[in-house]
Each structure stands twice: as structure tokens, then as C-alpha cells.
Amino acid sequence: MSEASSFRDAMSLLTTAVNVVTTAGDAGIHGFTASAVCSVSDNPPTLLVCMNQASRSHTPFVDNKVLTVNVLGAHHEHLSNVFASKLESDERFTHGAWHTLATGAPVLDDALVSFDCEIEQVQAVGTHSVFMCRVVAIKHSERAGEPDESLVYFNRRYHSVGQVCQIDMA
Numbered sequence: 001m002s003e004a005s006s007f008r009d010a011m012s013l014l015t016t017a018v019n020v021v022t023t024a025g026d027a028g029i030h031g032f033t034a035s036a037v038c039s040v041s042d043n044p045p046t047l048l049v050c051m052n053q054a055s056r057s058h059t060p061f062v063d064n065k066v067l068t069v070n071v072l073g074a075h076h077e078h079l080s081n082v083f084a085s086k087l088e089s090d091e092r093f094t095h096g097a098w099h100t101l102a103t104g105a106p107v108l109d110d111a112l113v114s115f116d117c118e119i120e121q122v123q124a125v126g127t128h129s130v131f132m133c134r135v136v137a138i139k140h141s142e143r144a145g146e147p148d149e150s151l152v153y154f155n156r157r158y159h160s161v162g163q164v165c166q167i168d169m170a
Helices: 003-011 058-064 074-083
Strands: 019-023 030-034 037-042 045-052 066-071 098-100 106-108 113-125 128-140 150-154 157-161
Touching: 019 058, 019 074, 019 106, 030 045, 030 074, 045 058, 045 066, 045 113, 058 066, 058 113, 058 128, 066 106, 066 128, 074 150, 074 157, 106 113
Parallel strands: none
Antiparallel strands: 019 030, 019 066, 037 045, 045 128, 066 113, 098 106, 113 128, 150 157
């Protein structure tokens, strides 16, 4: 087994949130499914997003210099698959309902939360680019009732988390 294959197998056991990352601008509208997203700082609010440089959407993200991280709920498994597929970019956006915030990057109407960002730095690391993104707007889900369950990826399969558990301490 190669070192890269062994690393991918090990990383499959790291539970990650599933996100659809989008951009729009002079370079067009694009989006992809990503699990490599994390917070960097809250002052200023900054996220890190990783993207494969071989992706057909890579150049538009770099050129547009904006993106939105749309955090998916358990009910978005189909949308995650659409944005991970070989569908053309404009066809991907026929799935789901979209609007925009400050940057003009597409925001999923019913995402658990969306982080609208300006890309401040791009760093090449191996096969991927690391985008350092300053958050300029945040939109929380407007779905009524209890918070939704989050869509996560673990051991090469989708799962949901966020169920409320009651523990009887008697």
C-alpha cells in the first residue's frame, strides 16, 4: 500500500462536516463539495478551505477571490452528491434554492449556516490549494424548531449528528 493510500485510509476515520463551497464573479459560478474546512481565528473571523488544484473549478475560485461555505444538514446528502459529481457548474445550481450575501457567491437558502468570505491568501500545498478566507457575512438557518442535524462524512459514508440525547441520572 502506498504512503498516499495509507494516509487516505487513515483520514477516512476523521469525521468531518460536509459543505458545499461556492463562488461567483467574472470567472463564472462554480461550486464543489468539501470536507476540508475549518476555523482559523475569530479575530478577524477567518476560515481555511482546501481545494484540489486539478479541479476544473480551481481557477475560477482563485480568480473570483470570493467564496461561501454552506454547511450542509442531514437532509442535504443529495446536494452533496450533486456538487461532487461531474455535472456542469450551472447544472449543479439547479438543485437547491440559492441567493447571495455580501460577496455575490451563492448561498444555499436552507444551509445550517453559511459563511460568506473574501479569499485573502492562497497557498499551494502538495496537490491542493489552501484558501485563507476572511468572513464578511454569516447567515444562519431560518428553519423553525429544533436545530437541524448536521451531515458528516466518516469511513467513506454519510452520517448525521446532532440528535439530542436525554440521560437519566437517577
